[in-house]
Amino acid sequence: KMYATELAEIRKNNKTVSNAKLSMEQVQIRLNTVSELGDVVVTLSPCMSLIKGLSTSLGGMMPEVAESMQDLSSMLGDIATGTTITSEGTMGEFTTSNGEAQSILDEAQAMVEGQTRQSMPEPPISGNSVEDILREREAI
Known part of the structure; x- marks a missing residue:
C-alpha cells in the first residue's frame, strides 16, 4: 500500500x-x-x-x-x-552599460518606429481630449 x-x-x-x-x-x-x-x-x-x-x-x-x-x-x-509609446512617438528609454548594446537597441528602436509608422496612421493632432472624443462617439 x-x-x-x-x-x-x-x-x-x-x-x-x-x-x-x-x-x-x-x-x-x-x-x-x-x-x-x-x-x-x-x-x-x-x-x-x-x-x-x-x-x-x-x-x-x-x-x-x-x-x-x-x-x-x-x-x-x-x-x-x-x-x-511616449507622446513624442518614440519608445521608452532603455539603460545599458555597453556602447555596442546601446547601438543595437537604437537600431532596433529605429526599425520598430519605422515599421509602426508604416503600418499605423499618425494620430490626429488636435486639442481634443480623450473625453471629448468619447463624447463625440456617443453622440453619433
Whole structure:
C-alpha cells in the first residue's frame, strides 16, 4: 500500500511537471511570435498570469523553480511596461552599460518606429481630449 501511495504521488508530480513544461513551451512560442509593438502587451499579459500560476503549483515541489518563475514574471512585467509609446512617438528609454548594446537597441528602436509608422496612421493632432472624443462617439 505504501508503494502504491508513493507511485500515485510520483505520477501526480510527473503530471504537474509535464503540464508546466507544456505551459512554458506555450510561453516560448508566444514570445517568439511577438512582431509588433501592440502585440507585446497582449502577448505578455497571459504569459505573466500563466507563469504566476505555474509558480504556485510548482512551489510546493520545487521552491527554486517558484523563485525563478517569479523573477521571470517580474521581468516580463518590466518588458511590458517598458514598451510604451511616449507622446513624442518614440519608445521608452532603455539603460545599458555597453556602447555596442546601446547601438543595437537604437537600431532596433529605429526599425520598430519605422515599421509602426508604416503600418499605423499618425494620430490626429488636435486639442481634443480623450473625453471629448468619447463624447463625440456617443453622440453619433
